[in-house]
Amino acid sequence: MKNKVTIVGAGMTGSTMCQILAQKNYTDIVLIDIIDGLPQGKALDISQAGTWGNFDINIKGSTDWKESANSDVIVITSGVPRKPGMTREDLLSTNASIVESVITNAVKHSPKAKFIIFSNPMDAMCHVALKSSGLAKNQIIGQGGMLDTARYRTFIALESGKSVSEVNAWVLGGHTEATMVPLISNASIGGVPIDEIMGKDSIDKTVERASKGGAEIVGLLKTGSAFTAPAFATIEMVESIILDQKRILPACALLNGEYGINDAFVGVPVTLGNNGIEEIHEFKLSDKELSQLQNAGAAVKELVKNLE
Structure with a gap:
């Protein structure tokens, strides 16, 4: 069975991850976002790059968590990014709610997945992910x-x-x-x-x-x-x-x-x-x-x- 990686968040970071991973040419990719059209458009654009980028894998953009089912790895980039003058800690409560919602939905469809947490403040978001998901500690990995x-x-x-x-x-x-x-x-x-x-x-x-x-x-x-x-x-x-x-x-x-x-x-x-x-x-x-x-x-x- 082919590998499957889901990237949650189709912003600059998530879409760049999708592009880099596509060029590796060894796994299918699902790009998830709450804004309809954004993940679909990014996925289609990256897919079309495969003609000259020498990769041929399935890239799907969606707002539906069902598309992420049976993922091997799920990368969570969702959250509010830092702006000048902000610390990562300033993002705490807002991003905690986002990460909790994301991982709860993701685990329903991919309980065996390994989760890479990218959202800030990353160390605390790993705690949120572990507590919200009920997963084993080896499945929650922080990127920082x-x-x-x-x-x-x-x-x-x-x-x-x-x-x-x-x-x-x-x-x-x-x-x-x-x-x-x-x-x-x-x-x-x-x-x-x-x-x-x-x-x-x-x-x-x-x-x-x-x-x-x-x-x-x-x-x-x-x-x-x-x-x-x-x-x-x-x-x-x-x-x-x-x-x-x-x-x-x-x-x-x-x-x-x-x-x-x-x-x-x-x-x-x-x-x-x-x-x-x-x-x-x-x-x-x-x-x-x-x-x-x-x-x-x-x-x-x-x-x-x-x-x-």
Whole structure:
């Protein structure tokens, strides 16, 4: 049976995800939105690109949840995007209601699906998704760490003058400026520790810029937020699950004792495969990094309390 991925939300991010995934040419795609005509039009446009884009898969746009039935992976992008001056936390109550409604409908038709949560504030939305759906914790995966890691690696490459393909660096923690933990202790460029290539000031500058990476783009765009890098980051996760690649990637997972954190969704290294989150990996962190990660867990718990 052919694989099936549903993307909820046909805005800039969702439609870009659809386009990137279509070019992979290994799964059918359903694009869902509440605005009639929007997902249908986007799906048709992307389908027609297959003639010259060398892909031939079924892409369907719909407002009917029945079309999403038996999906292997469902990506939830629904929600209000950030505008200049807004924090991800400002979106809390509005997006919580949206995510709850979306996942309740989705689970009715795809109870075995793995859900990738993209809506902000992402860490808290993972809690909403788990509580609303009754799914197993391995089925709920937050996207944030993939995007934050991409930004961190990009800024390291720009600051050091090296190829981004040579950069190995991770961002753990929460998907907010205050709770991100860009790791320095195990960051490297071409296998060389980062502090042997970059000075302390450059490293500190890069860490700060990575933490504010989303806000930087929101400030430049004025009327929206990033969508291309988030889309590419998300499809890497989809691919690891659909193709059972078992890649170790940064993602938001429910922790139960790992890193000394309990009952909180926090960005950590995980193995992603057919079963969703198949393993949580505990990197060796510096004392400062571990403390920051635990503080991120506490902050997520506090944020979730505001929804109760």
